[in-house]
Amino acid sequence: MALIVHKYGGTSMGSTDRIRNVAKRVAKWARAGHQMVVVPSAMSGETNRLLGLAKELAPSSGSAELNRELDMIASTGEQVSVGLLAIALQAEGIEAVSYTGWQVPLNTDSSYTKARIESIEDSRVRADLAAGKVVVIAGFQGVDDEMNITTLGRGGSDTSAVAIAAAMKAAECLIYTDVDGVYTTDPRIVPEARRLHTISFEEMLEMASLGSKILQIRSVEFAGKYRVPLRVLSSFTPWDIDIEEEAKSGTLISFEEDEKMEQAVVSGIAFNRDEAKVTLLGVPDKPGIAYQILGPVAEANIDIDVIIQNVSQEGKTDFSFTVHRNDYARTMALLEGTVGPATQAAKVQGDPKICKVSIVGIGMRSHVGVASKMFRALSEEGINIQMISTSEIKTSVVIDEKYMELAVRALHKAFELEKDPV
Numbered sequence: 001m002a003l004i005v006h007k008y009g010g011t012s013m014g015s016t017d018r019i020r021n022v023a024k025r026v027a028k029w030a031r032a033g034h035q036m037v038v039v040p041s042a043m044s045g046e047t048n049r050l051l052g053l054a055k056e057l058a059p060s061s062g063s064a065e066l067n068r069e070l071d072m073i074a075s076t077g078e079q080v081s082v083g084l085l086a087i088a089l090q091a092e093g094i095e096a097v098s099y100t101g102w103q104v105p106l107n108t109d110s111s112y113t114k115a116r117i118e119s120i121e122d123s124r125v126r127a128d129l130a131a132g133k134v135v136v137i138a139g140f141q142g143v144d145d146e147m148n149i150t151t152l153g154r155g156g157s158d159t160s161a162v163a164i165a166a167a168m169k170a171a172e173c174l175i176y177t178d179v180d181g182v183y184t185t186d187p188r189i190v191p192e193a194r195r196l197h198t199i200s201f202e203e204m205l206e207m208a209s210l211g212s213k214i215l216q217i218r219s220v221e222f223a224g225k226y227r228v229p230l231r232v233l234s235s236f237t238p239w240d241i242d243i244e245e246e247a248k249s250g251t252l253i254s255f256e257e258d259e260k261m262e263q264a265v266v267s268g269i270a271f272n273r274d275e276a277k278v279t280l281l282g283v284p285d286k287p288g289i290a291y292q293i294l295g296p297v298a299e300a301n302i303d304i305d306v307i308i309q310n311v312s313q314e315g316k317t318d319f320s321f322t323v324h325r326n327d328y329a330r331t332m333a334l335l336e337g338t339v340g341p342a343t344q345a346a347k348v349q350g351d352p353k354i355c356k357v358s359i360v361g362i363g364m365r366s367h368v369g370v371a372s373k374m375f376r377a378l379s380e381e382g383i384n385i386q387m388i389s390t391s392e393i394k395t396s397v398v399i400d401e402k403y404m405e406l407a408v409r410a411l412h413k414a415f416e417l418e419k420d421p422v
């Protein structure tokens with residue numbers, strides 16, 4: 001008997017029939033003798049619907065006052081889900097109780113819409129488990145120290161589940177979703193994408209941080225920090241499949257790197273359409289210029305991703321960087337208003353229609369020529385690379401958004417990711 005955390009995403013919770021299926025699957029695990037904590041997301045489309053209503057009325061975006069209310073609204077999606085799932089479990093003859101984030105409580109800081117978990121008090125949950133109940137906890141949400149409801153950012157139920165598993169020292173955290181594991185890339189873009197039986201924790205961290213939305217990045221960070229055994233698997237297999245078989249299906253996020261993993265030079269391709277590029281043309285090429293530009297951007301709480309500074313000509317240089325697309329307007333206003341004039345930039349330019357495509361693999365540490373193979377594949381498709389950024393286990397390029405799918409397909413093919421590396 002073990003303590004197991006299951007997480008079910010929006011599609012898996014998408015209708016009362018699907019919720020009944022989730023309940024049957026959870027009931028199977030509970031009847032096998034496990035202590036079960038279940039973390040569902042809102043029903044598919046619900047978070048978008050709720051935030052859409054708010055947008056119709058919102059006068060502006062970005063203020064803390066507005067974000068507080070957005071969390072108040074968005075968190076109700078998960079509140080409905082936990083209640084429905086608890087009822088469905090009771091209908092299966094399983095004792096079950098549901099909690100919102102604040103009832104647990106799952107304590108967070110006060111950064112509305114992207115709050116960070118600070119602590120989880122699990123005594124109430126433990127008491128229910130000891131009494132033989134299945135505990136259903138709302139994903140995506142928490143509470144700050146003034147009892148304001150917070151949310152953890154889009155896709156945040158993954159993080160709720162892993163954090164609860166970490167806090168309660170669960171034997172395993174199983175992330176049930178609408179695909180049967182982590183693939184070499186999003187199978188919606190490349191139908192030939194191949195499911196990985198295991199992926200190293202480091203690669204999963206890169207994939208998630210580079211835009212692969214299969215797991216929220218913070219969930220992977222939690223899993224790494226607290227060594228939570230983590231698996232991604234399908235909620236669409238028949239609920240009554242053999243439990244041992246189910247427990248081995250999908251993709252294991254592995255903390256041990258084996259030789260086989262090193263053999264695959266590139267393990268996966270991630271892409272991110274959420275970025276925008278800004279450029280300051282003709283800034284003086286002198287010490288401190290990067291700080292003069294990026295300091296005010298950081299002070300405005302805008303995260304910077306890829307940075308590039310061109311070769312200087314006649315003492316002048318061009319300086320480009322990318323930010324989240326939601327921060328694009330704010331960044332442009334800052335550059336045009338104060339930073340541009342202060343740095344004597346000749347011109348400020350922006351392009352919100354870019355994307356970042358990345359190849360990821362721990363095998364890149366020990367192989368040369370990987371980046372050049374990537375650049376060749378892109379050039380053969382006539383795709384211009386605007387920016388490049390590399391680290392030990394990844395190479396990213398910024399390209400025009402309209403070539404994103406073409407680039408991902410071309411790279412998948414060039415690195416033969418559809419084939420099992422043996």
Ligand code: ADP
Pocket residue numbers: 008009010011012041155176177178179181182183184185186187188212213214215268
């Ligand atoms: P959930 O609602 O269960 O949290 P998400 O939509 O957040 O599900 O994540 C699952 C989706 O992630 C899949 O349907 C798939 O399109 C997408 N995805 C992106 N990259 C990958 C990948 N490398 N492997 C598998 N799925 C991926």
Ligand code: ASP
Pocket residue numbers: 009010041042047048077139140153154155156157158
């Ligand atoms: N319902 C939230 C969202 O759509 C959280 C999640 O699905 O993980 O982002």
Ligand code: MG
Pocket residue numbers: 009155158213214215216
């Ligand atoms: Mg998700």
